[in-house]
Amino acid sequence: DTGVSQDPRHKITKRGQNVTFRCDPISEHNRLYWYRQTLGQGPEFLTYFQNEAQLEKSRLLSDRFSAERPKGSFSTLEIQRTEQGDSAMYLCASSLAGQGNEKLFFGSGTQLSVL
Amino acid sequence: DAKTTQPNSMESNEEEPVHLPCNHSTISGTDYIHWYRQLPSQGPEYVIHGLTSNVNNRMASLAIAEDRKSSTLILHRATLRDAAVYYCILRWSGGGADGLTFGKGTHLIIQP
Numbered sequence: 100d101t102g103v104s105q106d107p108r109h110k111i112t113k114r115g116q117n118v119t120f121r122c123d124p125i126s127e128h129n130r131l132y133w134y135r136q137t138l139g140q141g142p143e144f145l146t147y148f149q150n151e152a153q154l155e156k157s158r159l160l161s162d163r164f165s166a167e168r169p170k171g172s173f174s175t176l177e178i179q180r181t182e183q184g185d186s187a188m189y190l191c192a193s194s195l196a197g198q199g200n201e202k203l204f205f206g207s208g209t210q211l212s213v214l
Numbered sequence: 215d216a217k218t219t220q221p222n223s224m225e226s227n228e229e230e231p232v233h234l235p236c237n238h239s240t241i242s243g244t245d246y247i248h249w250y251r252q253l254p255s256q257g258p259e260y261v262i263h264g265l266t267s268n269v270n271n272r273m274a275s276l277a278i279a280e281d282r283k284s285s286t287l288i289l290h291r292a293t294l295r296d297a298a299v300y301y302c303i304l305r306w307s308g309g310g311a312d313g314l315t316f317g318k319g320t321h322l323i324i325q326p
C-alpha cells in the first residue's frame with residue numbers, strides 16, 4: 100500500500116495562468132475525491148468520482164475548475180485563469196465505495212499560491 | 215446535512231487520557247459518526263467510526279451516547295504526536311458525497 104500520492108507538492112503561479120494537479124489513488128480504490136483547504140479551515144468537498152464517472156460536484160466548483168479521471172485510476176484537477184482566491188491546499192482522497200462507513204485515505208496535498 | 219459542533223481547541227498533558235467531545239443533535243438513524251485527524255502539513259487521517267455501539271481500535275476509542283446526539287473520541291494516553299486538528303463528521307449510510315465536508319474541528323494541544 101503506497102498510499103495516495105499528489106503531484107506537485109507546491110505550485111506557485113501568476114494570476115491568470117492555468118494549473119493542473121495530479122492525484123494517484125490507492126490502486127484498488129474505486130472512489131476518488133478532491134478537496135480544497137484554506138488556512139484555519141477544514142477541508143471543503145469539491146467533487147468525487149466513482150471509477151471514471153464524476154458523480155457529484157460542489158457548488159464551490161466554478162466553471163474554471165475541471166476534474167477528470169479518464170481510466171478510473173489517476174485523476175487531474177485543472178484550474179483555468181487562476182485568481183488569488185484560488186490559493187489553497189488541494190487535497191485528494193480515495194476509498195472503496197461503501198454505504199457511509201468507508202474510510203477515506205488522503206494524500207499530502209498540493210499547496211497552490213497564486214501571485 | 216446533519217451538522218456537528220466541536221470545541222475550537224483543547225489542551226492536555228502528555229501521557230494522560232484525552233476526551234474530545236462532538237455534538238450532533240440532528241443526527242439521523244442512518245448516519246455514521248466518523249473521526250479524522252490532521253497533523254501539521256499533512257492530509258487528514260482516518261481515526262475511527264461507529265454507528266450505535268462504542269468502538270475501539272489501536273488508535274482510539276469512540277463512545278457514542280445512547281441517544282446518539284453526542285459522541286466522544288478518547289485517546290487513552292496522549293503523546294506529543296497526537297497534537298493535531300480532530301474532525302468529527304457524519305456520513306449518511308446512503309453513500310454519495312453527503313457529510314464529506316469537514317467543519318473546523320478541535321485543535322488538540324499536548325503539553326509535555
